[in-house]
Amino acid sequence: MKNDTNLPKSTDTFSRRAFVKSVAASATGLLTTSFVTHAQDANRYLPGAAPIRYPEPDIIALDKRFTYKVGNAAIERIYTGMRWAEGPAWNAVGRYLIWSDIPANEQLRYLEEDNHVSRNFRQPSGHSNGNTFDFQGRQIACEHLSRRLVRYEHNGSVTVLTDSFAGKSYNAPNDVVVNPNDDSIWFTDPGYGSLGWYEGTKADTGSSQPYQKEAVFRIDGQNGKVTKVSDDLVKPNGLCFSPDYKKLYVSDTGASPSLIRVWDINGAKLSNGKTFCTMQYDGRKGGSDGIRADIHGNIWSSAGWAGEGFDGVHIFAPNGDRIGLIKLPEICSNLCFGGKHRNRLFMTASQSIYSVYVGTQGAHFA
Structure with missing residues (x-):
């Protein structure tokens, strides 16, 4: 089983600048749309899968009005x-x-x-x-x-x-x-x-x-x-x-x-x-x-x-x-x-x- 993390996968289309922007947004609870495809996949729910590193990567804020993500809830x-x-x-x-x-x-x-x-x-x-x-x-x-x-x-x-x-x-x-x-x-x-x-x-x-x-x-x-x-x-x-x-x-x-x-x-x-x-x-x-x-x-x-x-x-x-x-x-x-x-x-x-x-x-x- 692969070792999932919250870090975006390395791709040609995801620049270092976009990575820094996503990490900064994550800290404030406002994730960019481009980060959606880099969230954890279905393997996270398999028996014995690695625990989730908070904050939950599969809850995505698209607007500053979305303040409902609990930082330590998966x-x-x-x-x-x-x-x-x-x-x-x-x-x-x-x-x-x-x-x-x-x-x-x-x-x-x-x-x-x-x-x-x-x-x-x-x-x-x-x-x-x-x-x-x-x-x-x-x-x-x-x-x-x-x-x-x-x-x-x-x-x-x-x-x-x-x-x-x-x-x-x-x-x-x-x-x-x-x-x-x-x-x-x-x-x-x-x-x-x-x-x-x-x-x-x-x-x-x-x-x-x-x-x-x-x-x-x-x-x-x-x-x-x-x-x-x-x-x-x-x-x-x-x-x-x-x-x-x-x-x-x-x-x-x-x-x-x-x-x-x-x-x-x-x-x-x-x-x-x-x-x-x-x-x-x-x-x-x-x-x-x-x-x-x-x-x-x-x-x-x-x-x-x-x-x-x-x-x-x-x-x-x-x-x-x-x-x-x-x-x-x-x-x-x-x-x-x-x-x-x-x-x-x-x-x-x-x-x-x-x-x-x-x-x-x-x-x-x-």
Whole structure:
């Protein structure tokens, strides 16, 4: 195994002047874009690999506003061996993380106190994708197989929150969040779980058309009524609220390049929709899937499908500027904040799950 270091590799294109500039920037936490390709590779996560020399080389500041890199905290791979990890959600009372392995038809659980991972926490899981916890501590899951949204009750029973809209089946609910101000539940239905049999079941509509127009839906917290709040996205995917719950952000993985939209929330309606950011960076077009907000209004987005130096997490300031990157050796599908102080970022990435402590806190649990 090679002996990795934080020093850039010697290349013809990386001059001594650029090296000095990168080292100086690293000391202040502001790394230049050119340093991205010289960060440590996937070998760092192999058993017996050399320890990481701080500061963490795979967290990249692109702007002075990115002040969230902890100088003596490293990215950790908690677990590997899934087929496609998705839907992480943190349970603050139980101090555990739940997530889905969609193709394996199971949910897994990570216990913070001893780093134990339980496979088959729920199996079968209905090929669940996104998960969250409501403000009564109940888990809500998006099931691809049955094309429905379910809630696991405290007594162990399962409540079907919704399985159809306007007389038609959903395509495959994807991600879900809860607004504590009115207990409303918001979820997306892009239909990825109905495209084939790997993550659900292929749609039997008799044509290439989905069951529903891909959309964002809201379930009223008082009467359970379902409302379609937006269907102007190609493939609405991950979603999150702003810290004050006055805005809704939704990633569109069907747009090219992939992008994140934002709206103002007016009760059960959305208004003033606009593009918040795009997933085009350094000449490459990638995808945004799961997203979360921190307490300062920054949006942390999973990133993938564009290769090394792009895949991982992209962090955007409240105005949509990209201010930081977290580089992972796998495509990142989703993320959430957890831990006692909500300052531990958990990232589901293809076959593995990673975490890192950051210098901010998640705006919301789960």
